[in-house]
Amino acid sequence: MTEAAGTRRIVVEATINGEPQEFLADERDSLLEALRDRIGLMGVKEGCNNGNCGACTVILDGRLVCACLVMAAEVEGSAITTIEGIASSDGLHPLQQAFLEDAALQCGVCTPGFIVAAKALLDVNPHPAEDDVRLWLAGNLCRCTGYDKIVQAVLDAAGDGKESA
Amino acid sequence: MQAVRYARPSSVEEAVDLLEQGGDRARVLAGGTDLIVLARERRIDVDLFVDVKALEPLTAIRYDPADGLAIGAAAPCYRIAADPAVQEHYPCLIDCATLIGGVAIQGRASLGGNLCNASPAGDGIPALIALGTTVEIAGPKGRRTVAAEAFCTGPGRNVLTSGEFVVALRAPPPSDRAGAAFRRFIPRGEMDIAVTNAAVHLRFDGDRVASARVAVGAVAPMPLLVEEAGAALAGTPLSEATIAAAAAAARAAARPIDDMRGTVKQRRHLAGVLVTRCIRIAAERAGVQP
Amino acid sequence: MVTAEKPYKVVGTRPIRPDGTDKVTGRANYGADIRLPGMLYGRVKRSPIAHGKIKRIDASKALALPGVRAVMTAEDLPRKGRREFAPLGSVKISLATLSGNVMARDKVRYEGHAVAAVCATDPHVAEDALDLIEVEYEELPPVLHADEAMLASAPLIDEELHTREMATGESAEEPSNVAMHFVTEMGDVEAGFAEAEIVLERSFKTKMVHQGYIEPHNATAFWRHDGGLEIWCSTQATFVMRDHLAGLLEHPVSKIRVTPQEIGGGFGGKISVYLEPLAAVLSRKTGKPVKMTLTRDEVFRATGPTSGTAIRVKLGAKRDGTLVAAEGELVYEAGAFPGSPVAAGVRCIFTAYAIPNQRIDGYDVLVNKPKVQPYRAPGASAACFATDSVMDELAERLDLDPIALRLKNAAVEGTRSADGAAFGVIGNRDCLQAIQSSPHYRSELQGPNRGRGVAHGYWYNAGLESSAYASVNSDGTVALVLGSPDIGGTRASIAMQLAETLGIPAERVIPQVVDTDSVGFTSVTGGSRTAFAGGWAAHEAGLDLRQQLAARAAKIWGVEAEQVRYRDDAVIVGPAGEDGGERSITFTELAAKLARTGGMIVGRADSNHASAAPTFATHVVDVEVDPETGKVEILRYTAAQDVGTAIHPSYVEGQIQGGVSQGVGWALNEEYRFDEKGRMENASFLDYRMPTALDLPMIETVLVEVPNPGHPYGVRGVGEVPIVPPLAAVANAVHAATGHRFTELPISPAAVLEKLLPGEE
Ligand SMILES: Cc1cc2nc3c(=O)[nH]c(=O)nc-3n(C[C@H](O)[C@H](O)[C@H](O)COP(=O)(O)OP(=O)(O)OC[C@H]3O[C@@H](n4cnc5c(N)ncnc54)[C@H](O)[C@@H]3O)c2cc1C
Ligand code: FES
Ligand code: FES
Helix, strand or coil: CCCCCCCCEEEEEEEECCEEEEEEEECCCEHHHHHHHHHCCCCCCCCCCCCCCCCCEEEECCEEEEHHHCEHHHHCCCEEECHHHCCECCECCHHHHHHHHCCCCCCCCCHHHHHHHHHHHHHHCCCCCHHHHHHHHHHCCCCCCCCHHHHHHHHHHHHCCCCCC | CCCCEEECCCCHHHHHHHHHHHHHHEEEECCCCCHHHHHHCCCCCCCEEEECCCCHHHHCEEEECCCEEEEECCCEHHHHHHCHHHHHHCHHHHHHHCCCCCHHHHCCCEHHHHHHHCCCCCCCHHHHHHCCCEEEEEECCEEEEEEHHHCEEECCEECCCCCCEEEEEEECCCCCCEEEEEEEECCCCCCCCCCEEEEEEEEEECCEEEEEEEEEECCCCCCEECHHHHHHHCCCECCHHHHHHHHHHHHHHCCCCCECCECHHHHHHHHHHHHHHHHHHHHHHCCCCC | CECCCCCCCCCCCCCCCCCHHHHHCCCCCEHHHCCCCCCEEEEEEECCCCCEEEEEEECHHHHHCCCEEEEECHHHCCCCCCCCEEEECCEEEEHHHHHHHHCCCCEECCCCCEEEEEEECCHHHHHHHHHHCEEEEEECCCCCCHHHHCCCCCCCCCCCCEEEECCCCCEEEEECCEEEEEEEEECCHHHHHHHCCEEEEEEEEECCECCCCCCCCEEEEEECCCCCEEEEECCCCHHHHHHHHHHHHCCCHHHEEEEECECCCCCCCCCCCCCHHHHHHHHHHHCCCEEEECCHHHHHHHCCCECCEEEEEEEEECCCCCEEEEEEEEEEEEECCCCCCHHHHHHHCCCCECCCEEEEEEEEEECCCCCCCCCCCCCHHHHHHHHHHHHHHHHHHHCCCHHHHHHHHECCCCCECCCCCECCCCCHHHHHHHHHCCHHHHCCCCCCCEEEEEEEEEECCCCCEEEEEEEECCCCCEEEEECCCCCCCHHHHHHHHHHHHHCCCHHHEEEEECCCCCCCCCCCCCCCCHHHHHHHHHHHHHHHHHHHHHHHHHHHHCCCHHHCEECCCCEEEEEECCCCCEEEEEHHHHHHHHHHHCCCCEEEEEEECCCCCCEEEEEEEEEEECCCCCCEEEEEEEEEEECECCCCHHHHHHHHHHHHHHHHHHHHCCCCCECCCCCECCCCHHHHCCCCHHHCCCEEEEEECCCCCCCCCCECCCCCHHHCCHHHHHHHHHHHHHCCCCCECCCCHHHHHHHHCCCCC
């Protein structure tokens, strides 16, 4: 691709879903743009591009963040987990299984963000109460489900007794 | 996103240089939860993001019983909220650090950024004011400090001059019989910008309120320290009458506007409601039954 | 909670949806996820003013920016005549309206109206180019409220628009901002009100609100050198999209293929074209695929919310609560082009109740705001807010239980509505009774500042065309090909109906949603028609398969086809063979033999049935109002709904819960806010304030199953009606908690405080 005006390529090294990677990004790319457009991790969704919806939620160095509010250049040397890194080679994460069994998704576009956020919750609070779940997930918007089955799925995944890995 | 460059200085001096050279179009990047949105939506013109998160004094949180608390200006809310000393001695900061945005916003958003962004509705600012925080600033001419209540000068404006940035927020050491609280009102349960917010710090001497600092936000071009409200409380034991007087003073000090987030009437009324609620919680935290 | 026992094996169970794993692992391909080699990125230049003439557009600076490949304006689209139409479901839409909304020609009619589009090699560069496109406007005064717009003195948004009297088909002499006037009458209204012992007349207002789907609109187009046009996008209606593009671009239908990607919500808002024709033209100009996605800001400003409304309702009743007369006047904002859902509002406003004398007037009024689009039960929610608020007040005045009042007046089988149609088998009373006997309604609500409200709503549902192809695989599975994009689990519910027909487990049917070249015409996913019509088509394809499988077994056995029967347990049985025993073969065994016995087989169906049956919903909600802040908290919510047969109960519950959540948002906080110049002030999720997980409790559902006798599995649409009652239910609950009636939405904390604190300055 020829360089267009105002584009500046940078190289970023980061560990993405456990794999060390080196990728080319534009200096003005957000982490969301880099993950989607440069690396091809399309599971990270864009709903608002300004931190309001949580569809782009990823885990950055152990913390939940909105990928649309992080610059790609900032993640040099960091570790990032996206929805694509939640299931293991053994199968789906208990949360993913619970979302399926509880019909916790309709259109599904919010689902990656919810599952990543819920995983971060179970990592710090393996047995949350309903209110804990609602508070933690308040940054993730879902317009289809009314949240009922999402909250239920998170509670069910926690109640499974399976440790969230 | 406009064509912006990114720099990550490794010393305070280097950051000062970058900011000075960059002038108006160079901006400090802390958590980016305000800055990236402003720059992306082209509401400000930026050429350079100066990421200060590699600077130790900007990310450290230190507590010393004698010196008080120093919060690095770029320390994210989740770290502030998880800090044992803050939890024990400054619950008022926990009040705001746990409600700015949602969990993912708190993973990045800093109190320094909240203050520097100087939104009239910034949820960190009233607490900083009520606690009597001083703002430590680095710049081309060295360091200086400014009281939190004097830091914001209007919506989106603050006292920083070219090349300056905030290093740390310093809250005085806690005193024995003191308590503080922050509350805000939003129409939803979370993820909303305050219609009005307030913070109150009370220090008691026996039954008597020895000193009181009352701050309200989103009712004026910048968060206000309402001295009259503090004066209404100080010098006597807490009573329904003094609480009502403080609330009335807060309402009187409010000069709100009508906008999409709230109305003049609503905001003025809420200033009184929230100040009242904060006084009660602050007293309780100080171990005093109002 | 499901109330009825069913004779089915698959229908009524809760299998895991076939597309689920891809969606929980981030592998599903939504519209914005497409990447094609050499792809360019497009953006739209939009009007910063609400009303004005375009004097000049100069793109030379943008075109000079390195990386920019092309710019287009309305000049690049064929000019469409006012009387050229394209089909849209059972109605038609003017191509001039569609084209004019897609890109402004001569005049901008709302803030955010597209005026040009640009594409570049990099998304950032395309964005940079926007500022370099110079547009000069002559500003005109905007018309922002329907009541102002109806005045003869109002500035005209469209000088050539004349009010059309829908009853007579005649158009008015003078131009006007009122596009259409509907009237429906039944009985003798004056006599009815004369007979009434109590008459209540109230006026209501609601604001424009958005569907709020999380995925922004997107489109990718590739105009091949041979004239073939490929479109990938998130749409509720691939075939409608194709036909509209053909009309807008004057390009043969046969040369357009629309491939639906997964769609991140629509609720009616993703039926219309927006970006597709722009991406197509940019692709034609550059010879490259062009991808475009809207920002959230653009979604708010420039797609289709639903109307702000002003509704007057007058009800007359006997002292015992029997309704004798009703009058309604509905004024709906259409936005900048005709086409509000006022006709549906007129159709729904009193229909849940049997009222002998009625007159309803509806006006479709242009204002300088975005052109509205359907939003879940379009037009019905605001109408129900008005009627059921008055019903609540009537119950209060007459000292009747609000459910009892509604039961007394509920339409039943045979009741005629104002549009003349008589109801068939309906679950109207059943829903009311389900709430009446629910643990929620029977519980006592205690505590200060709390109140309980009920409301009852109706939606008529759509049928329309659907096609399905089902081919048997050698391993005993069936590949089911559908044309309806799956927004909320319709793949599952349609596949389940085919599985039921064939007598095989749900997992054995593998549904696929395909492009417009690969399946027969299928109308929109919307109007609650997909599980109804898609399921019917799948059932018919299943019947076709049963017949063909029986014929194949007959051929293998060397007997007459009439002697062979496909049993409901998926065993094909024929006459006794030489050994004396009945011949039989299972579906799976036969599937394995197909290739060797004459080839694989495919079942087909094109279904177009008008018997989609109406649905009703009764909701009850408990709220608590903070008297100091005016904030309304939802404590408990129960929704009972006549769902026909619940094919997959989890997704039926999910539809109800989603609709309730949207309705609660509409009632409490959501609204489009405009400044005096018609610029939207709150075009972000943060300031538009949709409910978060923290704003709602669990939403209890009661599935009242009154099967639709006009459908093989008794399906009624379930997706629309849940958004009808919440507005009124919440308003009635807030009244119970505060003693104040709220006749305007949203019932925001500021609005509540305004009533609670009349004294303060
Ligand atoms: C979805 C969402 C929800 C939000 N909710 C809330 C809320 O509930 N309450 C609330 O108050 N805010 C809210 N905000 C706004 C924002 O998150 C806060 O203001 C946050 O504290 C800003 O901190 P930051 O570290 O992200 O600042 P940044 O965005 O990095 O910076 C903000 C501004 O301050 C400047 N700046 C930052 N650090 C310094 C420094 N050390 N010295 C000099 N200048 C500096 C930057 O240049 C920029 O102009 C929300 C934002 C989003 C996107
Ligand atoms: S896309 Fe990042 S929060 Fe919405
Ligand atoms: S399932 Fe559609 S937004 Fe959540």
